[in-house]
Amino acid sequence: MNDSTINTLATSTVSDRFIRYVQVDTQSDPSSQTYPSTEKQKNLGRLLASELLAMGITDAHMDDYGYVYATIPATSDKKVPTICFCSHMDTSPDSSGTDVKPIVHRNYQGDDLVLPDDPSVIIKYDEHPDLSNQLGNDIITASGTTLLGADDKAGIAEIMTAAELLMAHPEIKHGTIKILFTPDEEIGRGVDRVDLAKLGADFAYTVDGETAGSIEDETFSxxxxxxxxxxxxxxxxxxxxxxxxxxxxxxxxxxxxxxxxxxxxxxxxxxxxxxxxxxxxxxxxxxxxxxxxxxxxxxxxxxxxxxxxxxxxxxxxxxxxxxxxxxxxxYRNMKQVLDSHPQIMEIGLEAIRRAGMQPLRRSIRGGTDGSRLSFMGLPCPNIFAGGHAFHGRQEWVTIQDMEKAIRTILHITLLWEERS
Incomplete structure (x- = not known):
């Protein structure tokens, strides 16, 4: 299957999924001693597991700790490393995630976006540099009283949409693909109870980054x-x-x-x-x-x-x-691990090129689930999900950048098969 076919497939239902997911309140709580820290995160986990089962992914389930696991069976006869795509379900404690009202601003033309439920919340063109790359695109924001939840429900929607496409198109040759959705990433507990033996992946990619085309192999320690x-x-x-x-x-x-x-x-x-x-x-x-x-x-x-x-x-x-x-x-800088597995980044960079973008190799002034997963034995860089202004009421993402992330995910699966 050629690049143009993959890129065409990836223009699908991601915005509908994203809008559905952000309306589920999944805010984590750093003061809680339970796991997950808030029971409401499981509401999204149950929804995701049921949708994965409906796609025909027979082992999709949520465990007692709120982790969602699923396996997309291989369609290739080659011996291909098992690749996992991972995103987190919780949203930041820094801003309310209750009663999120997503708004789609169609055909953005460079204006400041005044959010209707609190007009003091303004997403200003001059203060958000990536808005200059979004002219003509469709921007999704919250209504002004909550965060949006693009961090990281954009990543979840992208992985879910890619999974649906892979299940519907067995002619796309790939190895075994694993899906992992985690709770409590925002409070630093995202992989505390993950079962890596059950997951059974060789390498992974978190889909939790910002600007379209970016890929990150280095975090803070x-x-x-x-x-x-x-x-x-x-x-x-x-x-x-x-x-x-x-x-x-x-x-x-x-x-x-x-x-x-x-x-x-x-x-x-x-x-x-x-x-x-x-x-x-x-x-x-x-x-x-x-x-x-x-x-x-x-x-x-x-x-x-x-x-x-x-x-x-x-x-x-x-x-x-x-x-x-x-x-x-x-946590520690994941580059210490990833430098020993250069093919993970090489494939990520090439996938972004095939998806029609110039790769942006970056370092994260923060951490991801991938930081700890890498040191737990699952090397895991971070690719973009497309969201911006995380953890606050000005958070936004475009439908077009989410579609670019889906194309990148699909090309990663193809490239691992091609190079095996």
Whole structure:
């Protein structure tokens, strides 16, 4: 089957699927101790499993933890590596995912998009560089009071549409294809309970990126740091010379963090950062949570040492007060694994070319399920899903970019078969 036939097949029902999926509230909850963190994520998992079964994928199911697994049988007689496509079902806790009202803006002509349910939410042409590539395309947004959920229901809709096409067209030669939809990616637990033995894939691609044509083989390495400050609590009416407030110590630590460097507000490119994400407690004890990010593992240790030096300097001014400094590994730069499997990226790049785009090889200032999957033994770069302005009410995606992602997925399956 030639490239033009594949590219024609990929103009199908992805927008209908996407609109259906974003209306299912799947927001995850970092404070929850359950798995998945919110039971409502399973509502989408059940829907996806039922739709996969309706396509004729006989083993499609959702497990007790909310993971959806499915297998598209091989149509080739060759021995082809088993490839998995993966996206996450949850949406970010940063913005509401309840009662999402998707709006399709047809034939976009470069205007600012004012969202009707909150006219203060405006997607401005000058503030979203990729809008210049969308003239004449059909943009989907939310209505202004919620995020859209393109992160990552665009990826889900694209994988589902590609699966339907592969099942309907057995003349497309490919090896065994696995599908994996995960919960709780947005809160860093997306692969905590995944069963890789059951999945049975050799290599994978997450479909969770941004700009059409982009493919990413490098992420931040990431640690979390928890600093506990132990103060001395005394009745404030009798506190002179005795009270040492953990709240004030914590405030001093945050105020001493670098502003012009080592901060997400002032860094870009390959520069890492230390970012305070929460403060909890009172006069006697305060807990500060930080995330630490860099592309180079050794730099994480340097950033953490700088942070601890700030903590020590603050504590030194308060005799009798103590602190604990706890570092926990979150994920590591997947490039460390992917460089040992260059064919995964080579096929991804060629698939994007065959789908009619110039590949954009990028690094992610963040992480994906693919980061941890790679270190768990399933090498997994990230390809674009087409969404923009993730985690907020200005989130958007175009139907045309979702169709490009479907073409890319189909070409990846073809290329693995061709080169086997």
């Amino acid at each position: 990431a640690d979390g740091v928890t600093v506990t400050i132990n103060g001395i609590s005394v009745h404030p009416g009798f506190a002179k010379g005795k009270l040492q407030s953990a709240v004030k110590i914590a405030s001093e630590i945050v105020s001493k963090l670098p502003q012009e460097r080592l901060s997400p507000e002032s860094t870009s490119g390959r520069a890492g950062f230390v970012h305070p994400v929460s403060i909890n407690g009172g006069v006697e004890q305060v807990t500060l949570d930080f995330i630490v990010r860099d592309f180079i593992d050794e730099n994480l240790q340097a950033h953490e040492q700088e942070l601890e030096d700030i903590v020590k300097a603050a504590i030194a001014r308060y005799p009798g007060c103590t602190y604990q400094f706890r570092v926990s590994e979150q």
